[in-house]
Amino acid sequence: MSHFTEIATEIRDPVALMEACDELGLRLEKDAAARGYGGMTRRGEFVIKLKGPYDVALNRNNGGAYALEADHWQGHVEQELGSGFGRLLQLYGVHKARIEAQRRGYAVRRRSMADGSIKLTIGGVR
Numbered sequence: 040m041s042h043f044t045e046i047a048t049e050i051r052d053p054v055a056l057m058e059a060c061d062e063l064g065l066r067l068e069k070d071a072a073a074r075g076y077g078g079m080t081r082r083g084e085f086v087i088k089l090k091g092p093y094d095v096a097l098n099r100n101n102g103g104a105y106a107l108e109a110d111h112w113q114g115h116v117e118q119e120l121g122s123g124f125g126r127l128l129q130l131y132g133v134h135k136a137r138i139e140a141q142r143r144g145y146a147v148r149r150r151s152m153a154d155g156s157i158k159l160t161i162g163g164v165r
Contacts, residue, residue, distance in 0.1 A: 050097065050105040050128075052135050053085065059130035060087055063119070072096075075110030083108070087127070091115040095124075133157050 050056055053067075060067040071086035073094035083096030085105070093115045097105040107124055109116045120127045137147045140161045148160040 050107070050131060051103065052131075052138065055131055055135040055138055056085070056097075056105075058134040059127055062130050062134075063126065065089060065119075073109065076112045079110065081108055087120075089116065089119050091119060095120070095127075129157065133159060136161070 057067045066088040068086045068088060069084070071083060071088075072080040073083050073086045073096035074080060075093055081096040083098055085097040087095040087097070089095065093110050093112070095107055095109040095116065097107055100106045107127075111117065116124075121129075133149065136159055137149070140147050140159075144164050145161050146163050150158045150160070152158055
């Protein structure tokens with residue numbers, strides 16, 4: 040049986056999330072319904088609209104961070120966002136770090152590594 044599962048995260052910045060989604064070629068919608076197996080839906084303050092049959096709902100938890108909720112049936116979400124939302128969380132972290140560094144006046148340089156990781160170099164004043 041399929042169902043929505045919540046993954047604990049520390050997503051707090053919708054702008055960084057939107058930029059991560061843009062980089063993945065996905066839409067981030069406000070106050071929408073996420074699709075799941077068999078026509079099930081989950082309401083989300085934000086919803087990442089995936090290309091496959093399911094989506095990801097984000098709702099604030101008691102700590103103020105957004106929890107990711109998705110139906111993981113048959114690996115559709117994992118195919119687009121990586122295991123445990125890995126690609127999404129990696130890009131969210133990259134964009135959040137860049138936003139915060141630039142806000143503080145630092146220059147940021149980004150480089151994709153051969154192993155799929157992303158190296159950020161933060162330093163000097165812009």
